[in-house]
Amino acid sequence: MQDRQAMMLGAGASWRPAAIADWGPSRRAVLLTPLLVPLVGRASARASPRRVVVAGGGIAEIVCAVGARDRIVGADSTSLFPRGLRDLARIGYLRNLSAEGVLSLAPDLLLLAAEAGPPAVLDQLRRAGVRIAQAPRIHDPASLIAAVRFVAEALALRSEGEVVARAVANDFDALARITSSLPRRTPVVFVLAIGGGAPQAAGRETAADAMITLAAGRNVVDAYRGYRPISAEYLLGAAPDALVTTNHTLDALGGATGLASVPALSVLPAVRSGNIVSLDSLYLLGFGPRTAHAARDLADALHPGGRIPPLPPRSWLADDPL
Amino acid sequence: MSGTARLASAATPVRRATHAPHLAALALLLAAVLVVVIGSGAIAIPPGRVLSALAASTGLGVTADPRDVAVISVLRVPRTLMAALVGAVLGLAGATIQGLFRNPLADPGLLGVSAGGAVGAVAIIVFGAALVPPSLRQHAVATAAFLGALTVTVLVKRIATREGRVLVATMLLAGIVFNALASAATGALIFAADDLQLRDIMFWTMGSCAGADWTKLGIVSFATAPLLLAMRLLVPGLNALILGERQAHTLGISIERLKRLAVVLVALAVGGAVAATGTIGFVGIVAPHLCRLARGADHRWVMPASALTGAALLAAADGAARTALAPAELPIGIVTALLGGPFFLWLLLRQRARLDGP
Numbered sequence: 001m002q003d004r005q006a007m008m009l010g011a012g013a014s015w016r017p018a019a020i021a022d023w024g025p026s027r028r029a030v031l032l033t034p035l036l037v038p039l040v041g042r043a044s045a046r047a048s049p050r051r052v053v054v055a056g057g058g059i060a061e062i063v064c065a066v067g068a069r070d071r072i073v074g075a076d077s078t079s080l081f082p083r084g085l086r087d088l089a090r091i092g093y094l095r096n097l098s099a100e101g102v103l104s105l106a107p108d109l110l111l112l113a114a115e116a117g118p119p120a121v122l123d124q125l126r127r128a129g130v131r132i133a134q135a136p137r138i139h140d141p142a143s144l145i146a147a148v149r150f151v152a153e154a155l156a157l158r159s160e161g162e163v164v165a166r167a168v169a170n171d172f173d174a175l176a177r178i179t180s181s182l183p184r185r186t187p188v189v190f191v192l193a194i195g196g197g198a199p200q201a202a203g204r205e206t207a208a209d210a211m212i213t214l215a216a217g218r219n220v221v222d223a224y225r226g227y228r229p230i231s232a233e234y235l236l237g238a239a240p241d242a243l244v245t246t247n248h249t250l251d252a253l254g255g256a257t258g259l260a261s262v263p264a265l266s267v268l269p270a271v272r273s274g275n276i277v278s279l280d281s282l283y284l285l286g287f288g289p290r291t292a293h294a295a296r297d298l299a300d301a302l303h304p305g306g307r308i309p310p311l312p313p314r315s316w317l318a319d320d321p322l
Numbered sequence: 323m324s325g326t327a328r329l330a331s332a333a334t335p336v337r338r339a340t341h342a343p344h345l346a347a348l349a350l351l352l353a354a355v356l357v358v359v360i361g362s363g364a365i366a367i368p369p370g371r372v373l374s375a376l377a378a379s380t381g382l383g384v385t386a387d388p389r390d391v392a393v394i395s396v397l398r399v400p401r402t403l404m405a406a407l408v409g410a411v412l413g414l415a416g417a418t419i420q421g422l423f424r425n426p427l428a429d430p431g432l433l434g435v436s437a438g439g440a441v442g443a444v445a446i447i448v449f450g451a452a453l454v455p456p457s458l459r460q461h462a463v464a465t466a467a468f469l470g471a472l473t474v475t476v477l478v479k480r481i482a483t484r485e486g487r488v489l490v491a492t493m494l495l496a497g498i499v500f501n502a503l504a505s506a507a508t509g510a511l512i513f514a515a516d517d518l519q520l521r522d523i524m525f526w527t528m529g530s531c532a533g534a535d536w537t538k539l540g541i542v543s544f545a546t547a548p549l550l551l552a553m554r555l556l557v558p559g560l561n562a563l564i565l566g567e568r569q570a571h572t573l574g575i576s577i578e579r580l581k582r583l584a585v586v587l588v589a590l591a592v593g594g595a596v597a598a599t600g601t602i603g604f605v606g607i608v609a610p611h612l613c614r615l616a617r618g619a620d621h622r623w624v625m626p627a628s629a630l631t632g633a634a635l636l637a638a639a640d641g642a643a644r645t646a647l648a649p650a651e652l653p654i655g656i657v658t659a660l661l662g663g664p665f666f667l668w669l670l671l672r673q674r675a676r677l678d679g680p
Contacts, residue, residue, distance in 0.1 A: 077516070192518060197530025197600065198651045200521060223649050229525060232397045232532065233364035234649030236389065248518055251451050254459030261460050263400065263535045267392040281518070 048156035049109035055094040056113025058288035062151045065289045065316035066160045074105040083320040099124040138287045141172040171292035179216035186302040188217040189240040198229035207285040215298035232264030246281035277301040289316045341623040348630040355634045359641035364648040404534035405640035406633040408595040411546045413632020415588045416606030421560035429606040430592040432497045434474035437504035439596035442470025444511045447522045464597040471593030488581040528653030529600040531640045545594025549587040560621040604662025
């Protein structure tokens with residue numbers, strides 16, 4: 001990861017003279033560039049960035065967790081927690097960023113999730129002299145902890161990052177100890193967004209699948225990757241003990257009664273007995289510092305009877321007051 | 323052109339009542355498709371148990387495995403009947419609109435039905451949680467799609483009506499304008515949507531019969547019944563229109579009444595279909611074409627035959643959507659496009675050979 005960052009910075013530095021010529025019309029970019037050059041000159045001597053723009057809900061949560069929340073000047077539309085981030089300047093959707101929108105905030109660091117793009121825009125921003133740090137993909141506890149360290153490093157808050165990374169790692173270890181003692185893994189299905197047609201169920205290599213595994217559940221849909229509309233009869237045959245969904249989906253359907261009126265779900269014993277587990281979608285699927293706690297909450301719902309003790313409280317779990 | 327000659331001869335009622343055996347054959351084909359489709363799915367249920375589950379769910383006092391009953395009477399039968407009903411409506415509406423516009427490539431989409439339905443549905447997918455009280459949410463998308471389809475069609479028709487006359491060419495152009503406006507509105511809503519809503523929107527626009535239950539089937543029957551029942555009333559007028567508006571007028575047909583009736587009935591029926599299953603393409607063009615290829619353009623044949631063919635096609639397509647990639651389910655729009663695309667290409671190549679000559 002260090003290598004990757006160094007490489008990115010190196011490339012940025014060598015591009016600089018050409019970039020000013022390319023970016024003629026943007027005065028702001030030209031003016032900013034001299035300010036940025038000292039930052040990228042030597043990675044070790046980097047001053048800590050003061051104007052940070054983030055894209056990616058999990059990354060934004062990490063920035064706040066390491067104590068750099070007051071440096072965020074802009075965020076993308078998926079950065080929704082803590083609530084106060086929604087009041088900042090919005091730079092659009094992380095997969096569809098616009099160069100000028102980001103430049104208008106005059107950031108000295110653009111912190112991105114792996115999914116952020118499009119690459120052409122990131123290239124334009126790099127050439128305009130914006131320092132970009134794009135975290136590697138987060139898909140399990142190890143990559144999440146690595147992302148915490150990556151973000152802290154980019155913010156020049158290494159020791160704060162270390163504290164958060166250790167705490168998150170401890171939370172996952174504690175959860176793993178609890179779940180490893182459970183007698184069985186509950187068979188579950190995760191459904192998403194039921195727009196009048198077949199419910200879409202999470203298959204392999206999805207955030208939902210990863211969360212189910214962390215929560216000592218077993219995803220009954222292992223025949224495909226990603227989220228796809230699922231055969232009602234297959235679901236009935238797979239006989240999940242519980243149905244997991246997001247508050248967002250449940251809300252769109254008008255609650256549990258609405259969900260139970262979807263034909264494919266109405267026939268499931270899990271739905272008939274009211275075994276529906278619903279959590280906030282960013283909390284459940286966002287893969288940020290709160291993920292261990294979300295997995296613990298899911299495990300608690302899948303293994304009722306108080307067998308899953310709570311994890312220690314952490315400062316980054318708290319949302320802003322309404 | 324030989325096509326015109328064939329159309330013209332078909333308009334004169336020469337062969338009376340000779341369509342009946344062929345229509346009966348089509349009805350048998352539809353019945354066969356329904357039997358096969360209801361008998362197959364991701365859960366294998368042998369034919370005997372399918373029958374006893376059917377009997378049990380109709381309350382004949384037969385006992386059957388409750389899981390079989392759930393699969394047959396909750397999952398397979400309502401959606402298969404919905405597919406057949408929607409297919410019949412799309413086929414019949416396609417034949418009607420093609421006759422009305424005297425253009426074999428026309429379909430109800432020209433009136434803005436699908437695009438209007440999409441605006442309504444997408445608006446609720448994006449803003450439903452904010453606008454609709456929870457108890458009404460489960461039917462909100464379908465209701466909004468229905469209202470959107472009707473609204474746009476009524477606007478198109480109103481713009482095309484001058485001094486009590488519906489101008490077909492103006493209607494076509496107004497339809498194009500409203501289609502563009504509706505797509506722009508849908509685009510703006512998509513821009514405002516989040517990831518989950520985008521998935522919903524995407525799958526809605528590809529169509530699915532998976533949401534069908536007996537209540538929805540009942541509601542859609544109400545919207546579609548007028549077109550299916552009034553089919554007979556439209557046939558003489560559409561046959562006369564083959565000769566041209568003026569000729570039809572001299573034959574004593576009230577063209578204006580025909581146009582108004584046809585547009586309203588089609589909008590109502592296709593609006594209901596779109597509301598229930600999302601937008602499903604190709605059936606409205608493929609089914610009437612198949613029928614015309616088989617036995618000419620006489621609407622006494624084309625209208626009922628298109629309904630039966632559309633029903634059989636869509637029921638079969640839904641069966642394929644359910645089973646082809648199980649446990650995943652294909653959107654039905656992909657299946658109909660996969661069937662319809664090559665068919666269209668074949669039609670084009672055939673037509674080209676005829677137009678270019680040897």
